[in-house]
Amino acid sequence: MLSNSEQPITNADRTFFKLRKDIVEGVIPAGSKLSETELSTKYEVSRAVIREAINRLATCHLVERKANVGARVVALSPEGLIQLYQVREALEGMAARLAARYMSDEEIGDMQSLLDSHFDKVKDSHNYYQEAGDVDFHYRIVTGSKNEHLISVLIDGLYHLVRMYRVQLGMAGPRVSTAFDEHRHIVNAIANRDEELAEILMRRHILYSKNNIEKKLNHD
Amino acid sequence: MLSNSEQPITNADRTFFKLRKDIVEGVIPAGSKLSETELSTKYEVSRAVIREAINRLATCHLVERKANVGARVVALSPEGLIQLYQVREALEGMAARLAARYMSDEEIGDMQSLLDSHFDKVKDSHNYYQEAGDVDFHYRIVTGSKNEHLISVLIDGLYHLVRMYRVQLGMAGPRVSTAFDEHRHIVNAIANRDEELAEILMRRHILYSKNNIEKKLNHD
């Protein structure tokens, strides 16, 4: 799809990004119906570009479309979250393995210094790392795999769903510092070119992450 | 997307399936440009449905689209094949793990008898299993994972690319009987509810499969 060129070119691009943002952040509620005519007036574009945007959202699994009926925003559920993290575990585990194989020494160095700079900020404001830092770390691993499929499925697809769960369930989580340590260990494994360990640690990291969010979800 | 409802409803569905078929089977050559107007006359539909079909193909990674420029059929390359199988290894490994966890006893029984019936046909015509049997086996594992993301990424996406490589590189491979044995072992692990082993065996199976195709590809 796009993956790299994240700057919108066409009108459909812009509308797609806006719609995705509004869905992820809950401006358009989960489970609600998406009327093409309604959206076309709201976002001030023709129905054609709305249709294209909705189609793209459907491939991201952010909306579900039925022929001759319409599209609905996906509903958030415990099962959906579990399935999401099952796939993340598989894909990001492999991404970590491939990152250990293919990332350049320079890229690894950048990532290490990135973690260092994050570490300083973690000391002060404890909830900084969660948003920016965590996202940044995972992005680098995934792109470091140099695998187009991995990159597009995760970055263009699953990550937006993950963020949707995080945002709409109000995650600020106390898992900040422990997650940080896990990131350190993963980077070390990659720096040592230990593919096996990198994959194992990443899978475990995501499992922990899942358990953390799952706890919150079942607690309400 | 669709995943389940594989019977086309709308005109865009039909065109999407036709186009996909023609691309996978090489009727439309790999790397060639897709002109919207040209295709709209060829398939006797309006440009709008061609556009929608092309957009869907883009999310399957069967074509690549650039804004204001157009779409091209993806090119087959050794790197592309390797990346494809890296993702398959991760996803289908996880699928096997989840199949061992979630498949019902009945589903497992069906799969075992399916392998039995295939075994008879393998004895006679040695190249039967490759097409129908192999596909059937992997489909059952993937759907057995009960994971929507896994199912859609693999069945709606990657498998068509895999088939494109197979068809266009003329694979009939002598790996028939060995692959069959590997399938047996995987099913056994699933029947024993041994998640760990099921994943390991599936990953190994796909690695072998990759090496087999890779050999052919580098040999020309």
Next chain:
DNA sequence: AATGCTTAAATTGTCGACAAAGTTTGTTTT
């Protein structure tokens, strides 16, 4: 002859209108 600019052709992006399918409402029938 090669390079750069200008203009023409072709292709993609966007739009509004019409056709088809689904949904709702109101009426009739049991």
Next chain:
DNA sequence: AAAACAAACTTTGTCGACAATTTAAGCATT
């Protein structure tokens, strides 16, 4: 009053035309 049918309405699917952008061609210039 409940169920079944029919008509009106709403929503999606499809189409042809126009606008914007890219590509190609032609011309002028060095």
